[in-house]
Amino acid sequence: MFEMPDLATAVFLAVMGFVASFIDSVVGGGGLISTPALLWVGLPPITTLATNKVAATMGSLTSFVQFVRSGKMDTELIKKLFPISFIGSVLGVFAVRMVPADFLKPLVIVMLIGVALYSIFKKDWGKVSTYHGMTNRMFVLSCVTAFVFGFYDGFFGPGTGSFLIFAFLMIGFDFIGAAANGRALNFASNIAAFITFTALGLANYGYAIPMGIAMIAGAVCGTKMALTKGAAYVRPLFIGVTSILIGKQLWDLFFK
DSSP states (O other): OOOOOOHHHHHHHHHHHHHHHHHHHHHSOTHHHHHHHHHHTTOOHHHHHHHHHHHHHHHHHHHHHHHHHHTOSOHHHHHHHHHHHHHHHHHHHHHHTTSOSGGGHHHHHHHHHHHHHHHHHOTTTTSSOOOOOOOHHHHHHHHHHHHHHHHHHHHTOTTHHHHHHHHHHHTTOOHHHHHHHHHHHHHHHHHHHHHHHHHTTOOOHHHHHHHHHHHHHHHHHHHHHHHHHTHHHHHHHHHHHHHHHHHHHHHHHHHO
């Protein structure tokens, strides 16, 4: 569908899109800002999810390309995991149309708390890469992880970026490498959900375009900041956004 918003709404969506993408391009969590913004302007929940994925794909493509050009992404590994995350997300989109996603909230909160606490107490974690390649067992686990979080992103979504970064940190990447690789798989799940939602006719392109254009700008600025500042910038942002995600999920669980 293509329903144009008025100028004030378009400007509001653009501002929210820029801020969301600036954060999302590095550590994920942009949906915390963009999804409520789309709901606030009156879109139905399923249309909001679809429209957000259209806009988010524009931003994630931008940061994906920048990370590839930077040389910080393990492109050989991503070539293998990208299609797995893509397929998982497609299946997640179909699942969310049949099954309410709310039952996942308690599990997501527990997982996010674990991610945050581990990152806080392991202070030197992610400063230097210790990754030296994949064992067969590690590769199988990585494929499972790519599929699970691809499915999760298509089905529900909050915290996907944080979980992916955590997964890449666990196998030895530094924060910048983990952010680059995580963004690649997040782009895979975003574009898969975007294509699937579009095929189902659920996205509103009139609202997605102004937000998406601003997300491109936000992704450029956010990725450049991460590549310039390094782990000293990404680590506290990662912990901060993960903590906010926990608070948001707790609020939704107990007060909605």
